[in-house]
Amino acid sequence: MTVVANIVAQRDDFTLDLNLRIDDGETVVLLGPNGAGKSTTVAVLAGQLPLASGFVAFGDTTIDDSNDIFVPPRDRRVGVVFQDYLLFEHMNVLDNIAFGINTRGARMADARTDAGRWATRFGVGGLLAKRPSELSGGQAQRVALARAVAMQPRLLLLDEPLAALDVETRAATRRTLAQHLREFEGPRLVITHDPTDAFLLGDRIYVLEDGKVTQEGTPERIHSHPATSYVAAVAGTNLLTGRNHGGALALDDLDFELRTSNTQIEGDVLITVHPRAVALFTDEPHGSPRNTWLTTIDSVDPLGDTTRVFLADPLPIAVDITPASTAAMGLAPGVRVWASVKATEVAVAAVGSN
Amino acid sequence: MGAQQDKLQVRWQTEAVTGAARTLILLLAAALTACSTDSGRDELVVFGAASLTDALMMAELAFETANPEVDIKLNLAGSSSLREQVLGGARADVVIPANLGIMDELVERDEVDAGQISIVATNGLAIAVAPGNPGNIDSAADFARSEPFLGVCHPAVPCGSLAYEHFSARGITPSIDTEEPDVRALLTKVIEGELDAGIVYESDIVAADGAVDGILMDAPEVSYPAAVTERSSQPELADRFIAFLRSPDGQKIFTDVGFRQR
Amino acid sequence: MSRTIKDRPPGLLVALAAIAIALFGLPLLGLVTRTPWTELGSILTSDVVIDALWLSVVTSIAAAALSLVFGLPLAWLLARVEFRGRDAVRALVTLPMVLPPVVGGTALLLALGRRGVVGEPINDATGFLLPFSIWGVILANTFVAMPFLVITVEGALRNLDPRFETAAATLGAGPLTVFNRITVPAILPALRAGTVIAWARSLGEFGATVTFAGNLQGRTQTLPLAVFVALESDRDTAVAISLLMVVISFVVLISLRDRWWSTR
Structure with missing residues (x-):
């Protein structure tokens, strides 16, 4: 039936x-x-x-x-x-x-x-x-x-x-x-x-x-x-809006600039950053073209085989990492960490294209 | 709040026919009396039997009209209640119960001097018959029949004990449906037709003003003794009030509402 | 060795409560001190008292039962069904509580008496008559007692979360099943309390009964009526019967306290 x-x-x-x-x-x-x-x-x-x-x-x-x-x-x-x-x-x-x-x-x-x-x-x-x-x-x-x-x-x-x-x-x-x-x-x-x-x-x-x-x-x-x-x-993907100027993304309502590898779509864009694409470090990381910034942990929610971490200013987004890393880094609300996301992981889409 | 106004309503009350309306008016009159406490007048507290209600209210009006400086306060209740109140220390200047036995008890307890007692009125028993006489009641002998609805006062109150004395003197075995705690309650049930007949006082028949028919009974008289109490603060005024009740003007009031002369 | 720390109750409240206790306790003391202990046995086994006791027991229980049978549906109607004139009906229900019982009895007489608006046609048609019978006593008692049950139960119904009834409906229960198996069990404490209060009010009922049903030993004379007429002639008997009523109500109320009319 x-x-x-x-x-x-x-x-x-x-x-x-x-x-x-x-x-x-x-x-x-x-x-x-x-x-x-x-x-x-x-x-x-x-x-x-x-x-x-x-x-x-x-x-x-x-x-x-x-x-x-x-x-x-x-x-x-x-x-x-x-x-x-x-x-x-x-x-x-x-x-x-x-x-x-x-x-x-x-x-x-x-x-x-x-x-x-x-x-x-x-x-x-x-x-x-x-x-x-x-x-x-x-x-x-x-x-x-x-x-x-x-x-x-x-x-x-x-x-x-x-x-x-x-x-x-x-x-x-x-x-x-x-x-x-x-x-x-x-x-x-x-x-x-x-x-x-x-x-x-x-x-x-x-x-x-x-x-x-x-x-x-x-x-x-x-x-x-x-x-x-x-x-x-609610699904876990971080959805942001902003404007793309040759790979530099000026975010709406946020005093922060992200870099994306996508330079084709200019102007107003929908930006998605998957939580698993963001990495957290206790010391400042170095390497391939990536966005890195110092931030504070807002909350830590264990979801079984992953842990969801929400970051505070300057870029409040969700990050998924393994429970083992969470424990190793001693992550807890208020802890200062370095966040990093590769420019290739910052996806942009034209507004309205869906 | 004129005392005059209460009296007018009390007069009107004698013409009222329904028990409910009567009850309401009595309550109203009591309320008006209660709130018209003028100071500056000589207060005389009179405890009277409930069956004297109409007579004493009219006597109060007449006496106060003749003596404007006097304010009579009536306390009307069953004779036994009056006795309990006096023995319990209530302030009364004059007591007028509905039977000599009650007065004797007050004498025994030194509330009243035996030499002070005088009779102010007498009354007789009568059969009150519901309008139209549905029970076909002609005499007290009909109280032996089982099919009419018949009531008396409870033997604990004077009108009840007198009725039962009358039954036994005549060899009547009554078939009674209710023994009402007081005569007014009994009369109301006859007026309403709930009872076909009841044994009340002659004065009650007159007070009912045509709402019931009365059949006189050849029964012993009831006397209403009056006396000044030993604890009265106004013995002279109390004497004057009792003398007024016994005067021709006072006696006219009693006969008007159905009592016999003393 | 354990120590417990308790706040002392505020003195003012205790003092006022003590005055309230005295208000109830002193009349009882007066009754007990004037009780004719030596004649108590013979007074309480006299015909008058036995008859009145039996009538009081039967009529008060009957009135409590009738209050339950008719009062529960009425309380439910007032609490759960919105209809025009509901406030007027609610006011009507409380009428016997504000009316002097004697007036209530008079009103009953005018309506249901032998010459009453409704009573006369019923009497003509069936020969059935309420006044001067045990039925009249039960009716007068129910008239004054039922409002206490209705008010108690309606309050409980209003406090009951209606979603439990919704849940029962989704489980296939029709309105009557919901009422019998969900609503009534949920308000059972209030129902018991209301019934006991109605019984107690009925036991002490005097004014409406004497006015509507009259007063005759063995037929309509309950304990309060017996006390009243005894007061006219024989105070020892009046006091003895009063004491008997106090004992009956104490025994019943105290023994039912935990199981029956605690609020929980």
Whole structure:
């Protein structure tokens, strides 16, 4: 079954206009900053907000045609994992999972048996008698996922599934979530503002900005060819603007000059510098034609097999280096380092060419 | 805030027929009385039985009109409550309960001098019958029938104990639906037609002003004794008020509202 | 050896609280000092008291149950459904709390009495009559007690995050299932507290009951009515019954304190 939606929805003076397609067994990620329309999308799909125009269809079944048809939330079979999970505190884990099975017509005893099996599949089989308040964030997320999947939904919808977790547990939980998502064979939609979630969980990503999709594609495609500065920033590529005068780039809004090997494209240009193209040194480097400058570390974020370092003035850009180098150089916020990027790694494109 | 104005409303009250309106007016009158505390006048506090409400309010008006320097404060309540208040130390110059037994208790507790007691009015029991007499009540003997809705005062209050005394003297086994804690509550239920009949005082029938029919009963008289209290700060004024109640003008007030002459 | 450091509670607050305690405690002290201990047994086993006790127990529990059955849906309506005149309905619900109970009883009589606007046609058609019966006592008690439950429960419903109900709906639950299995369990503490408060208010109810239902031993005379008439003639009995009521309410309220009407 395939979910196809043309969502046009209105909330106050905000308009969402989104075309969406999710196939069985596919995880689609809706990635966007705050205010882009993510929660409006959740509300439309879960049945909290009727469409202004367009339609939502699950396979052959139309759920909302913005006219006569509006299937109420209880009949939609959209399994939602809410941002803060919304587990029912007056029920134990087993009954939380059994709730959606029971409401679909199964007798309570059968629903509990079934729920126990789902709990085991999602790694919470040992927590059946616990109350939600006794669970860790990661456990609660798995219970919420089991509860949503156990009702055999036609669409599995995860709203910011990792936002409620602290930084330490987020990376580990994200990995198990990726495995568990595959337990559900239907269409899956993950809503997130976190690019790391998007790249690790998504088979396909829709980038949503200000109510519109600005880019759609595989994580690899979006990573290598960001279409907007938001995508570039979240996808990891540094996107700058400036003017090219024979290889000397005067950057907009920054008191800094970069050199590029490209002298063909003159005038106003879009400049991309891949984070992996930038090297960091404790001492001033010397060698082939390259840009070098002294700077300060703004932040250091471990992302598994790479570490993302953000530099402060004069050129605030992202740099990816190995965790080993990070440790060897003792990189931490406030540390002074030399940054270096070859002129051949500074790519320019004419503005508007895309 | 004229005292005059309260009195006008109290007069009007005797013509009012519904219990609810009556209650509201009484509350209003009480509120007006409470806020018209003029200083500079001689204050006389009179504790009177609730059944004397109309008579004492009219007596107050008449006495104050004749004696503008006097300000009478009425405290109207059930006789037992009056006794509790006096024994509890409340300031009263004159007490007028609805039965001699209460007065005797006050004498025993030295609140009243036995020689000071005089009767100001008497009253008799009567059957109040709801408009149209739906229960076909003719006499107290009909209180033995089970199908009409019948009420009396609770035996703990004088009108109730008198009614039950009357029943037992006549060999009547009454079939009662409610024993109301006071006579006004009982009368209201008869006026509203909730009860087909109730045993009240003659004066209550008159006060109801046509809202109920009355059937006189051959029952013992009730006496209303008045006395100046031992702790009164105004014994002379108190004497004068009691003398006024016993005077022809005072007695006219009692008979106008349905009491018998003393 | 462990030392604990605690802030001393502010003296002013403690002093004011102590005055409040005295306000409640002194009348109880007065009651206890005037209790006729030697005759207590014979007074409390008299027919009048046994009858009144039984009526009070039955009618107060019935009134609490009715308050629950009708008050919970009403609280839900007020908290969750937007409709025209909702504020007016809310004000209407609190009417019995501000109205003197005697006036409330009079109003009930004018509406549901034997000659009442609604009571008369019902009586003519069915012969059923509320005044002067136990049903009248229960109705009067429910009238004064239910607002306490409605207000308590409505407050709890307003504090409940409606997204839990949304979550239940996405899991396939219809509105009634959501109400029964999510909403009610979530507000259970408030529901229990409201029921207990309604019961307590009903136990002490006097004015509306005597006005609407009358006063007859064994039929409509509850403990407060028995106290009131006893005050007219026999203070020992009045004090003894009052003490009995204090003991009943203390035993019930204290024994339910932890399980039933703690706020959590």
